Amino acid sequence: MTDLMVEGLPLWFFKVFALLIGAAFGSFANVVIYRVPLGRSVVRPGSSCPGCGHEIAWYENIPIASWLFLRARCSSCGTRISIRYPLIELMTAVLSLACMMLGIAAVPGLELTAARLVLLWFFPFALCFLTVCIVFIDFEHWIIPHPLTAAGIVLGIASSVVLAPPLGDVHWYESLIGAAAGALPIIAIIEIYFRLTGREGMGYGDVMLMAMAGAWFGYLALPFILLASSIQGLLGAIPAVVSKNRPVPPWEGAEAAEADATDAEPADATAPDGSAIHVDRPAAEAGELRHLALPFGPFIGLAMIEWLFFGDLVTTWFFG
Numbered sequence: 001m002t003d004l005m006v007e008g009l010p011l012w013f014f015k016v017f018a019l020l021i022g023a024a025f026g027s028f029a030n031v032v033i034y035r036v037p038l039g040r041s042v043v044r045p046g047s048s049c050p051g052c053g054h055e056i057a058w059y060e061n062i063p064i065a066s067w068l069f070l071r072a073r074c075s076s077c078g079t080r081i082s083i084r085y086p087l088i089e090l091m092t093a094v095l096s097l098a099c100m101m102l103g104i105a106a107v108p109g110l111e112l113t114a115a116r117l118v119l120l121w122f123f124p125f126a127l128c129f130l131t132v133c134i135v136f137i138d139f140e141h142w143i144i145p146h147p148l149t150a151a152g153i154v155l156g157i158a159s160s161v162v163l164a165p166p167l168g169d170v171h172w173y174e175s176l177i178g179a180a181a182g183a184l185p186i187i188a189i190i191e192i193y194f195r196l197t198g199r200e201g202m203g204y205g206d207v208m209l210m211a212m213a214g215a216w217f218g219y220l221a222l223p224f225i226l227l228a229s230s231i232q233g234l235l236g237a238i239p240a241v242v243s244k245n246r247p248v249p250p251w252e253g254a255e256a257a258e259a260d261a262t263d264a265e266p267a268d269a270t271a272p273d274g275s276a277i278h279v280d281r282p283a284a285e286a287g288e289l290r291h292l293a294l295p296f297g298p299f300i301g302l303a304m305i306e307w308l309f310f311g312d313l314v315t316t317w318f319f320g
């Protein structure tokens, strides 16, 4: 059974480690998703109930378990706690475990040390964590905060250096070219769409997210990511377009309320410490139909996760 041990530790130890760390980071992802779009610190203060301000004790903050034993309600005022919180914790935990499995399967022929395994887990998991945060923020607010994608680009390049082949799949130059090559098509789409319609279809948050994808996976992954995100985006948009309750970006709802607020440009939000939170999509003019039915970031994120876990399959399928 020696092949099931890494430096005297059984593989299940690494899998349980990945699940627990993943769940804890899922809890942190909830904080990021809730606070970053509001321009609030993700570090302090500690979490409190949005209903009554009750400070959440450590035992009320255990990923997944607390939501279950609190029966989805604040212990103080009974405000419902959305099922989104435990679901994001579960999703992040499962992605973390999957990243550990990727690491375990990664390098046939190379000796698998504990340090190597942790690195092979860490970088893909960091990507998954940032992607979960970005996807849910964009889904809800139609923005992609630049600090998250910037961190993703830096980590992607770092990953190509630390996990240089044969340990990883991406050379550092593929990562650098990928970051630039990911951004360019989206910039082109934005410019062309703007010239044709006078509106912006996608935003510079999407540009940064594609740059992040290119930095992580190298430019060779970009055709798949562009294609898969576009196809899935179109499929996802069908129910939204057909539906009478078409989803609208948060700022459009606010504008409709101030019936004749003309030419309202969205002021970039300002964090309490004065730093700007860049909002990457412009407001549509009041009453104007929105050109995109959905934010595009979640579909780029989905395609990234697909490429991370199934990229090898896709490559084999296409190129034999």
Ligand SMILES: [Zn+2]
Binding pocket: 049, 050, 051, 052, 053, 054, 074, 075, 076, 077, 078, 079
């Ligand atoms: Zn409460």
